[in-house]
């Protein structure tokens with residue numbers, strides 16, 4: 001049955017797979033570099049919350065293979081529809097890290113230029129972005145473009161109605177969308193078992209007529225290979241594709257969460273053994289594609305990257321109160337014009 | 351000039367918009383072959399093909415969310431929600447995304463989406479087919495909200511809504527779909543954001559929109575027999591709202607009643623009454639009154655005539671506006687007896 005995902009998650013780094021080829025070493029090395037930089041960025045962002053520079057930060061530590069894989073498997077002209085958790089994916093996609101953090105810093109709801117980044121604002125209401133991805137993918141294909149839209153979501157979000165409506169719409173319209181579910185085991189505190197009784201989240205595609213696959217989310221080679229084929233499938237006009245990655249977030253849900261209330265140290269330790277960066281590093285070193293010098297150079301790049309983010313985040317760019325009124329409608333309503341005048345009077349009185 | 355129903359005018363507006371702008375796409379439930387349950391999209395698929403007018407799966411959030419993506423890809427989606435209360439599954443997409451995308455992206459991404467919602471009652475529909483949802487939408491910054499009451503407005507305002515760079519919730523009064531007006535199409539009426547005087551009058555002003563416009567006109571005609579010369583203003587556009595025209599009208603009469611079909615509490619009429627009060631206090635000879643539906647879930651067909659404001663309720667309000675003839679206590683009795691009746 002071609003719709004059925006493989007019975008166990010695809011893995012490549014530790015074993016060959018008859019259906020998926022190991023990506024080229026240069027691609028894996030690029031992924032490794034992006035993962036190391038991404039992890040350093042993630043740690044830096046977590047530190048920034050402790051300093052009060054960010055209101056909140058949802059870490060994706062442990063999910064770097066997914067984060068980087070998503071960014072590397074789509075092209076510059078494709079669209080990404082990310083969530084709050086996917087900052088590392090945006091950084092890997094080449095978006096200015098300070099602009100990525102604008103949302104969490106509280107300057108504005110989205111810091112990057114959405115049309116030119118071909119990346120939707122990071123979405124907070126769960127699963128709603130999956131429908132946007134489907135609509136955009138359909139719209140682009142109607143214009144004759146071979147653009148693919150990739151929607152990122154978590155395991156919890158697969159319970160929302162919008163996810164199901166999106167799968168159904170995508171299948172009916174044969175929209176070139178890849179739904180990439182990062183199953184990190186928990187929706188805040190709710191474990192997968194409380195979320196879904198399906199054999200896998202990938203199986204949810206079957207009923208809608210969406211090709212689906214499950215993959216080891218900590219195996220960067222498997223992620224790249226499976227996502228590459230999902231993107232190729234969608235781009236070739238074969239309709240949507242659902243990929244479920246089995247992974248784990250090492251940190252709490254956000255810096256404000258207490259993960260010790262719902263998971264054991266043993267569980268965390270188990271996943272520590274399957275760290276996606278270590279798995280890939282071991283593979284690259286064994287194949288002679290990575291040596292100490294290169295690893296050190298990449299670590300240095302990551303340090304510099306974090307230092308630049310740190311320095312730039314110390315600046316407090318002024319926020320313009322009049323921005324409130326600038327972006328509600330293309331032309332402000334008479335009511336907003338009045339309120340802007342009121343605001344100006346209030347500001348002048350300060 | 352030909353008698354044209356509101357449904358025909360809306361159909362013509364969609365037809366002309368699709369023909370003139372290749373970005374316009376119409377979709378929703380049953381809008382294709384059937385032409386919509388109210389036939390507003392009648393024949394569009396046959397004329398323009400499935401690319402321009404198509405049925406979607408039966409999922410309102412899906413329809414709204416899909417429209418977001420299509421608008422991001424450069425299309426101008428005009429979506430149909432089959433009935434007012436069935437638009438509620440899409441509410442999340444409408445208020446969190448459709449209304450906010452321009453704001454979230456600092457102006458970089460506008461969503462020129464028209465959400466057509468057949469609304470209000472008086473058609474003997476079973477539950478969930480007659481709700482008035484305008485206050486929910488009007489309360490959401492980023493949405494424009496309009497409610498045409500004539501076939502000419504229906505045509506002109508829908509064309510304008512489709513051209514609008516911002517999302518427009520387009521409220522179509524169900525019981526007016528079949529009301530006719532002698533007009534030549536295409537036609538252009540006042541722009542969105544402008545109110546219009548439907549009937550001149552010196553003694554009092556009735557402010558109405560959508561389903562209450564014909565009611566206001568009927569009440570004004572009935573009031574003539576009492577010797578009252580009553581003005582009728584059609585607000586037409588709830589967001590943006592035409593404070594100027596409306597305040598000027600009320601200043602001219604010094605007395606004002608605002609009509610709506612929706613439950614009165616926290617409704618659009620309350621907002622209009624407050625705005626009028628703020629602007630016209632010195633010209634007012636009496637408090638601004640509201641005539642609205644009761645604060646009850648929309649009733650079953652056999653009771654809707656009790657719930658819906660009718661000419662008598664409007665005439666009662668007009669009578670209570672003869673404030674200078676009445677001592678305070680009498681006025682309060684009026685309010686109390688209305689509450690008792692409810």
Ligand SMILES: Cc1ncc(C[n+]2csc(CCOP(=O)(O)OP(=O)(O)O)c2C)c(N)n1
Pocket residue numbers: 085124125126153154155156157158184186187188253
């Ligand atoms: C519609 C909606 N309901 C509730 C929330 C609050 N909330 C934020 S994150 C979250 C858990 C999401 O879990 P999952 O989809 O697995 O993603 P993860 O955070 O693990 O990446 C919840 C319940 C929300 N953002 N949106």
